[in-house]
Amino acid sequence: MIRKAVLPVAGFGTRCLPASKAIPKEMITIVDRPVIQYVVEEAIAAGIREIVLVTSSNKSAIENHFDTHAELESSLEKKGKHELLTMLRNLVPDNVNIISIRQGVPLGLGHAVLCARPIIGDDEPFAVLLPDVLVDNSANAATDLAGMLAAFDQQKVAQLMVEEVPWEQVEKYGIVAPVGDVPAANESADLAGMVEKPKRDAAPSNLAVIGRYALPGSIFSILEKTPPGAGGEIQLTDALETLREQSGVQAYRMQGTTYDCGHPLGYLEATLAYARRHPEFGEAFQALLSRYQQGA
Numbered sequence: 001m002i003r004k005a006v007l008p009v010a011g012f013g014t015r016c017l018p019a020s021k022a023i024p025k026e027m028i029t030i031v032d033r034p035v036i037q038y039v040v041e042e043a044i045a046a047g048i049r050e051i052v053l054v055t056s057s058n059k060s061a062i063e064n065h066f067d068t069h070a071e072l073e074s075s076l077e078k079k080g081k082h083e084l085l086t087m088l089r090n091l092v093p094d095n096v097n098i099i100s101i102r103q104g105v106p107l108g109l110g111h112a113v114l115c116a117r118p119i120i121g122d123d124e125p126f127a128v129l130l131p132d133v134l135v136d137n138s139a140n141a142a143t144d145l146a147g148m149l150a151a152f153d154q155q156k157v158a159q160l161m162v163e164e165v166p167w168e169q170v171e172k173y174g175i176v177a178p179v180g181d182v183p184a185a186n187e188s189a190d191l192a193g194m195v196e197k198p199k200r201d202a203a204p205s206n207l208a209v210i211g212r213y214a215l216p217g218s219i220f221s222i223l224e225k226t227p228p229g230a231g232g233e234i235q236l237t238d239a240l241e242t243l244r245e246q247s248g249v250q251a252y253r254m255q256g257t258t259y260d261c262g263h264p265l266g267y268l269e270a271t272l273a274y275a276r277r278h279p280e281f282g283e284a285f286q287a288l289l290s291r292y293q294q295g296a
Contacts (some may be wrong), residue, residue: 002149002214004120005048005127007039008112010056010103015262024059025262031275035261038063044146048127052116053100066091067099105205108233114223121216125152128236130211132262132275134270135161136169138277144186144254145212146268151188151252152214155186158243159188159252161212170203174237176251177204185255191244194237196230207251218245230269 011183017089020028026036042140043051053062069088076085092098103115113128120126144161152159175195183189183204188296195204213236222239227283229235244248260266275285 001047001153002080002125003048004050004052004124005043005129006052006054006113007036007043007129007131007163008054008103008109009036009053009062009131010106010112013105013262015043016264016267024061025288026059027061027065028261028267030134030261030270031265031278031281034065034132035134035165035267036065038134039129040066040092040098042125042135042143042145043129044093046127046143046149049096050119051096051098052119053098054112054115055100056101056103056106060159062084074232081150097102099145106126106233106236108228108231110207110223110226110234110236111241112148113236114220117220120217120220121221125214128213133211134259135210135256136273137256137260140256144252144256147186148214148252148254149214152249155188155250157188157190157220157247158208158216159214159238159251160240161196161254162207162251163210163254164268165208167200167203167206170200170206170208171197173197173208175203175205176207176209177253178207182207183251183253185253186230186251188250191249191251193244194241196237207253209251210254212254213240214252216247217242217249222246 009024009026013020016025016269027034040051055062073085098290099119101115103112130141135144140199141235148159165173175198175270177192177195177209179190179192219239222242226234227237229238240249259270263272276282278285
């Protein structure tokens with residue numbers, strides 16, 4: 001099974017400005033924790049034990065969040081705030097390592113993934129999780145990430161997690177072209193190709209790539225040779241197309257719900273969804289919602 005994951009967190013987060021001007025977009029909170037923590041928890045729950053953060057010089061807050069804060073922990077201990085102390089010490093389990101590596105120049109998602117090569121190596125498969133997207137599996141027995149990693153383990157073929165989106169919104173996404181029928185939830189299908197933001201009448205399906213990948217280590221040698229594409233950046237999509245031609249790529253259809261927290265409306269929707277079921281604040285939050293709805 002895949003035990004390593006790459007989280008590209010070096011971007012500027014321009015869609016979240018001005019909130020992301022001085023604070024990394026990944027550190028903007030959903031209820032009581034930053035977005036990046038939800039994604040790390042998702043990875044750990046799926047069996048990931050080594051997480052590589054591809055960062056930049058202005059993202060030290062992310063590294064600090066997962067590091068030990070001796071002064072704060074000492075203060076909490078002296079004040080008898082043992083519940084908070086335990087929570088801080090359990091942000092990352094002892095059997096999970098979080099490693100950071102810098103992306104010196106922002107040259108695209110493909111380049112960010114390539115930056116993790118010295119840590120991952122060319123002989124081991126790994127996952128890529130985009131921290132802009134939260135995958136909510138609270139209503140499901142198992143997580144979509146765990147299912148996708150199991151599919152990779154069984155098929156030995158790269159997996160792209162996809163979700164069904166409304167046909168009128170396909171122009172906003174990277175859309176996959178499955179070979180044959182669209183796969184059922186929790187199943188994979190071979191791909192004939194991928195199309196970036198197609199017109200509705202040209203879209204091969206309404207299955208959108210949502211920012212979760214299971215990839216073989218061989219993707220690094222492909223990325224190394226991939227020329228700059230859209231926007232003058234090294235695109236992961238271009239490397240995946242080469243990988244598809246060489247050894248195949250499959251789409252794994254998810255069953256949960258996604259929230260694009262790189263967009264203000266997606267962030268607000270995620271806040272509503274997670275706050276309503278929060279074990280401590282959920283009931284009071286729903287009362288607040290009712291109060292505002294009555295006053296509307």
